[in-house]
Amino acid sequence: MENKRLLGHIAAIFTIIVWGTTFISTKVLLTGFQPVEILFVRLLLGLMALFIVYPHPLRGVTLKQELTFAAAGLTGITMYYLMENIALNLTMASNVGVIVSVSPFFTVILASIFLKEEGKMKLNFFLGFVVAMLGIALISFNGAKLQLNPIGDFLCLGCAFVWGCYSILSKKIGEYGYSVIQTTRKIFIYGIIFMIPTLFFFDFQPDFKTLMEPKYLLNYLYLGLCASATCFVSWNYAVKALGAVKTSIYIYLIPVITIVASALILKEPITWMSAAGTILAILGLVLSEYKGKKDE
Numbered sequence: 001m002e003n004k005r006l007l008g009h010i011a012a013i014f015t016i017i018v019w020g021t022t023f024i025s026t027k028v029l030l031t032g033f034q035p036v037e038i039l040f041v042r043l044l045l046g047l048m049a050l051f052i053v054y055p056h057p058l059r060g061v062t063l064k065q066e067l068t069f070a071a072a073g074l075t076g077i078t079m080y081y082l083m084e085n086i087a088l089n090l091t092m093a094s095n096v097g098v099i100v101s102v103s104p105f106f107t108v109i110l111a112s113i114f115l116k117e118e119g120k121m122k123l124n125f126f127l128g129f130v131v132a133m134l135g136i137a138l139i140s141f142n143g144a145k146l147q148l149n150p151i152g153d154f155l156c157l158g159c160a161f162v163w164g165c166y167s168i169l170s171k172k173i174g175e176y177g178y179s180v181i182q183t184t185r186k187i188f189i190y191g192i193i194f195m196i197p198t199l200f201f202f203d204f205q206p207d208f209k210t211l212m213e214p215k216y217l218l219n220y221l222y223l224g225l226c227a228s229a230t231c232f233v234s235w236n237y238a239v240k241a242l243g244a245v246k247t248s249i250y251i252y253l254i255p256v257i258t259i260v261a262s263a264l265i266l267k268e269p270i271t272w273m274s275a276a277g278t279i280l281a282i283l284g285l286v287l288s289e290y291k292g293k294k295d296e
Helices: 002-019 022-029 035-053 063-090 093-100 103-114 123-141 150-174 180-201 214-242 244-265 272-295
Strands: none
Touching (some): 002 214, 022 244, 035 214, 063 093, 063 180, 093 123, 093 150, 103 123, 103 150, 103 244, 123 244, 150 180, 150 214, 180 214, 214 244
8 A cells, every 4th residue: 555655646646747848849840730630639548548558448347437537528628728728828827837836726626525535625735735836937037027817817726626526536536446547548548539529720830741740740749749648647646545635736846847948948047936846835735734644
């Protein structure tokens, strides 16, 4: 049991490290593709990879389980990423970074309603949440002027909520006893199915000749194979091993990873605000986790 929890923590940390660096690949791809094109192609690549790695069909699924898979695909794939893409066009990226990081708060509220075994709302979680959000705000704004856009910011809040929903659904799916690769694959299938109708409302015209250029292809492979296929499997495994609430707390570290990656890869300077924010975000994670470990 302890080994399973340890692997769960390792899986969560690995996932957050990768997700915290995806902005680099996305920046490169945005020079040749629309956001919705990047999103759809990376998910398609991820789904193909999951089929190649584990081609066995998922059998014996009940109607209730099928609906849960569909709901997970709708919330964690379609709604989350589409709302985030639209929000990035309406509000500042810093606003998106801060507001989306509220998702652990929604996760713990939803867990208290739907997951009796891990739904106790503890004071240390809320203290950690406040400290981490303060740190994330320092990292995200970092001297920039605060600008609010009601529609864009509301969509960001929606992103945080639907990811909280996905976390709960992922925990439920983890209890079915199927292979994590199989369940992740099924979630991807539903996510892509629900996304197809929305492509008609966006400028979806991917240039496959441009896609085959090495700089674009390599970044698509990173986003599709690593950030999508591998990381959704590792994240779902972490949720299965640790629970929805404990795993969601690692989301506080995404802005921290982004700051470190920006400094190491893009040579961007680390300011005192981002350094202080990093310390607070990590402290918030520790506070949120502390008493939970005593209760296990």
